[in-house]
Amino acid sequence: MTSVRNLPVDALVELALTDDRRAVGRLLTLVERNGPEATECAMMLHAHGTGSHVIGITGAPGAGKSTLVGEMVQQMVDGGSHPAVLAVDPSSPLTGGAILGDRVRMAGVTEAFIRSVATRGHAGGLALAIPGAVRVFDAVGYNPVVIETVGVGQVEVDVTAAADTTVVVVTPGMGDAVQANKAGLLEVADIFVVNKADRPGASDARRDLELMLDLSHMTGQEDASYRPPILMTNSLEGEGHSAVIDAIETHRRHLVDTGQLAKRRRRRIEFEIESRLSTVFEQRMIELKTDQRWVDIVDTTTAGTIAPPAASQQVANLLLH
Amino acid sequence: MSDANDDPQQRWQAAYDASKLRDVPFETMSGVPVDAVYGDGPYPGEYPFTRGIHASMYRSRLWTMRMFAGFGTAEDTNGRFKELLGAGGTGLSTAFDMPTLMGRDSDSPWSLGEVGRAGVAIDTLSDMEDLFADIDLAGVSTSMTINGPAATALAMYLSVAEKNGVARSQLGGTIQNDILKEYQAQKEYIYPPRPSMRIVTDMVRFTTAEMPRWNPVSISGYHIREAGATAAEELAFTLANGFAYVEAALAAGEDVDTFGKRLSFFFNSHSDFFEEIGKFRAARRIWARWMKERYGATDERAMLCRFHTQTAGVSLTAQQPEINIARVAIQALAGALGGTQSLHTDSYDEALALPSDKAARIALRTQQIVAHETGVVNVADPLGGAPFIEWMTDEMERQAEDVFAKLDDMGNGSILEGVYAGIENGYFVGEIADSAYRFEREVNAGRRIIVGVNGFTDGDDGEANLLRIDQATEDYQRKRLDTVKRERNQVAVDESLASLTAAATDTNTNLMPPIIEAVRTYATLEEVAMAMEQVFGTYVEKAIV
Amino acid sequence: MTDKTEQIRIVLAKLGLDGHDRGIKVVARMLRDAGMEVIYLGLRQTTDSIVAAVEQEDADVVGLSMHNAGHLTLAPAMVEALRQGDIDVPLIVGGIVPDADVEALEQAGVAAILGPGASAEEVVATVRSVVSEA
Structure with missing residues (x-):
């Protein structure tokens, strides 16, 4: 049986652009899951606006x-x-x-x-x-x-x-x-x-x-x-x-x-970029918390060796790299 | 006489003495004579009628053992009707198939797989003629369980009678016609609530004027309970719907003492014995009080909550189906102790299919045992005065009054508007779904045992012999409809439907006469429904679980 | 980010005129409480409206509730409509289905049948297993 559900993103995009509702439905699922396919989908579709x-x-x-x-x-x-x-x-x-x-x-x-x-x-x-x-x-x-x-x-x-x-x-x-x-x-x-x-x-x-x-x-x-x-x-x-x-x-x-329409759309893109960034940082933060370096920073701050602002700066550096 | 009027017991005695009694000994099986009533007043037959609507109750007349029939084609059901009448019955109870209940013809794509399955299929007057062929409609009482297209069914019924020379004024019977509970529970509606209520009100006015022996609405809690409501919710929602019909009829200028006498009720009898009995007793008391105090009835007969009872279909299990016979017996007993006027006992195989002949017979025999062997009919309201039953009655009433207060508030002082609001905002369906889910979770968690389902499950040896309606019925009914459509005068049909649509746009016109005109031209049930739908629109339930 | 990716989406509907919706509403809540996303279509659906919902919602499974003895006609019609729409999604039928009809429904392509009295655990387990096998 043919099923759109197992197609790769590029094939789905191709089908979706012909208004195949199953393919559109599937892409929406992938987008909703926020996984690598969602990224792929955004990369492929942005130009088709x-x-x-x-x-x-x-x-x-x-x-x-x-x-x-x-x-x-x-x-x-x-x-x-x-x-x-x-x-x-x-x-x-x-x-x-x-x-x-x-x-x-x-x-x-x-x-x-x-x-x-x-x-x-x-x-x-x-x-x-x-x-x-x-x-x-x-x-x-x-x-x-x-x-x-x-x-x-x-x-x-x-x-x-x-x-x-x-x-x-x-x-x-x-x-x-x-x-x-x-x-x-x-x-x-x-x-x-x-x-x-x-x-x-x-x-x-x-x-x-x-x-x-x-x-x-x-x-x-x-x-x-x-x-x-x-x-x-x-x-x-x-x-x-x-x-x-x-x-x-x-x-x-x-x-x-x-001319407000263009402004609003620019703001929307801005909002999406910000959201993506905060998601990325949140995710890295979650990963970092399982890392020994996080434990060390918290320990040294607790011990009074460094102050919280300095600790935060160290964490920020870790997140950015 | 003034002494008798002052003393409740003497008043009751006078009423009892005036009652014609059945010619049977009122004593126990061992020969101990028993009184007609025990305990204090208010006595049976006395306002507010908590203890029963008659002074002598079942000593005068047993409840009517009304069994629901209807399957396949009109001829099939006609055959069963004649058997019932031949066996001494005087009441016919008609079940219609799902397309008929939804105002659809047998040839509609929506009807696929449903024609003649859960009841009889009625498309045109021709089917109704066959359904009641060779039956003297002046001599029977007919109950028709139909709501959305009730006006059309009534129009067909009286047209059949008149064709056979029986005047509409001679016809006795009941049509369910309780559209409000459709939006709350059974979901067999066609139009939105307000135009539907207009049709009901038109029918009340029409029957009050022209069919004095006809009950135009049977206000039904049965389906509300089946949909998952608690006993108190069943009680409260049903009586609230009753108040709503009363308010609508009052607004239409009808006299509460006249139409009030023609309203009747239909309740469920479930397995929690004392709760059910308390519910029935509370129903009578609340209805009487509200009719008198809020709606100004002065004739006591307009304050009586007369009701039909059916045992709880939803309580029947597919597992070990024979044990349903025991459930039905207990529920039937609750109905009798609650003072019902008529009773339908479910067949043990109904969790699986339509009742087989044998199962239907056992069901009837079950209530006959209650009536003739248990002795509960010898004493009116035999549990009355017992602290637990009185408390339970009060508790049911209290819970119901809470609901009325809420609806009164939602409707800014009108129960009718409160009921509309409750339908629109999902109050009723929400409460019912919550109760259904709570019950289900209790069963799942094992906090509530359903014998054969989550306890005592050994011994399920498969299914009973099930009644099946074969596909041939559907094909046959479609051919029949096709023939009627070919043979009728299409011009007359079109004209009558156009008049009906025009009448629907004018709220001052009673819809019954144009509907009668339309069915006489052999316009179909669906054509009549659609002629009004053009004006009224359709209804979709917007509230989600 | 992978914890939510396996969330099951199920379309629940009543096909045709049958208005008994106590069971389907209870099942909707059971499945929600088991962590599924239930797309509830409610009463009076057609095979077309269900197919459209399955496509647009990219549902993993369809559940139909049937209480009017129409299942032998309606369930195969639903299977066929999904097939015609080239939709490879399993169909579960619940409600009043006598044991004698189970085989006919399975042969017609119904993935699972939940008879009267099925417990919450059975309902949830059946949906999960039907989806994982699809």
Whole structure:
């Protein structure tokens, strides 16, 4: 039997570039594992970039993000786009397992490529896996690429914020807007969506967001010519999704017109390089801790022979060489 | 008379004396006479009906031994119905196959492998005509276990009756039509909750006006329990659904004392004996109190929680299937001690397949033993007053009231809105899945012993003789449907479906008349479902385990 | 970095109209608690939707839960759909499958069958062994 699962990376890349979904699916697995194949994949695909628009969607658990994404993606398909979705859900911290249910909420979306991703406990992994997966989709020609994350952990926020357009979803009545502010989502939002807008408190949530935006404008944002719109949607009734899609397009054009798009993408590359570096250093640090030289440095510092800053410098030198 | 009204015991005695009793000795096997009731009031037949809905309970009438039937084609099931009626039965209980329950025709790609398997296949009025051929519908009580397409099934049933000269007002029976528990447990829904509730409410209004002997909703906890709920969750979710139907009917301007009398319930009887009995007793008390105090019922008959009971299918094991007979007996006994109005006992082979004839007979015999040999029917609520059973009843009630408070809160003072919210936010399915998983883990850890499964496993000598429905049924039913479609007046079908779609867009129009019109043109079950789906849309459960 | 690379990804689904989802939800949690990534598709799936999920999710194995006596029709249809899609991923069927049907399902290409009352250990061990043999 032929199976793409045993093919080498170069063969997979070749197949994937013809939009063979099995090959794309397999490459995503390799990227997620962050092993040597992931590196190989990144090396081969980076040059194939097609400039897909990357949309991050985040918000509190239960905000209805998946349903919203499902509805939007269906409309994108109907409008002739070829979207892909990365739906990120937390792994169980105890067992490392996960139940990934976003496909249920996106049921009926048959044309888009949907990939469920578990956070797998280690934050650094996600910070590499997501850009890697986006690179695969971008190279194959999926556009836009939608990343959906729960906006709780810093890494999730960072990953989503590294998108071209970041949509923050809140729901009425639970202090979501305030929570979003605390989680640092307010600064990164290009578009706000108040979902489940039929519920009591929707207009309060909107007002809270307006107020916080007024404040942040007074303290000076980097891009004064753009004020994030606040849109009201109702996922169950399917209301307001075209407005979100329109707002994303408006934001995209704004990014292009003002030259911000290039800046954001540069920042994204920067973020990926930083993530890779910290992963490399973390890994070396782990290895170093099993090394006698680490033990010696700690021992001499404990004995008072050298001071901690000097010890750190010695460790840094070891890590760099 | 005023003395009798003031003294509960005399009041009970008066009601008891007015009751017609069965002509059997009310004494023990050894000939010791026993009283009709023991202990203090409130007595059976007295608000809040904790101890039973009648003063004389089973001394007047045993529970109805209602066994579920339905398999293969309509003709096959018609044959079984006639056998049951020939043997003295007066109640027919219909099981439909999965495509019918989901509003799909036998020729739909979705129906592949399912036609006639778990019940009878109904595609058009023609099948319903065959199902009840040569049966006097004025003289039987028919129960139809169907929810999503319930309106269509009822429309077909009354059309068959009217074709045979029986007026709809003469028809007696029950249609399950409990759509809310579908979203919570059984998952046989078609449309989203709100339009589905509109259909249920239209049916309540229609039957209240035109079919006074018909029970338009059987509010069912059975499936909630089977899906993994605890006894208290079954109780709470079921009664909450009941409150939701009441609120919907009240909002539609119906009179609580009129439709309240036509609501009935359907509970599960599982193996934890006293918990089950406590649950049944609590159900009656809670329902009566809420109907009176919250919904303003004044007619006591509108406060009665009348219920059907079925033993717990989920408790049956595939291992050593014969021992299921013992489980069913214990569960049936709990149902009787809990004061059920009717009872279905499961067949011991149901963990593996549809019941075989022999297994179904043993199941019926099991409840006959409870009714005729154990003596539990001689005394109303024989456990009432025992400290443990009273505590258990209170405990069930307490847990249920906690749930009602939560739903009331979620719905801002409306249980109906709270139930909608609980469906949308995954509250019900989440609680049920949590309970199911907790139970499973306890079994896995050996903290809970299931005989034959994780304890006492010796002696499993293989499977019983299983009933099989062969593939020929599916092929036959498809050909039949094809013939009906060719012979009907397509213009009339199209017109009636278009009228139905138009009616669906107008919430002030009762959907029953246009559905009746459509089924009379031999529009199929699926065509009728789709005519409304165009307006109502479909439902997908968004909540994950 | 190799500790997580062997994590099993399993697609769990109900194929067709059968709405009994107590078992599949319990199994989803069992497998999660055994450290697997469960891609849960839920009710009313078609062979096409399952094939699409397996491709996109690069699943190692598919689990179907069947309670309506349709397994002799539906399970072989699933095997065939995977074959047509050129997907070399094993299929496990769980639920109500009488012993008498096990052989027919195995011959149709079902990798393993988990009957009523299978314990958590059996479920997890079966998934692991089916994946390692694939």
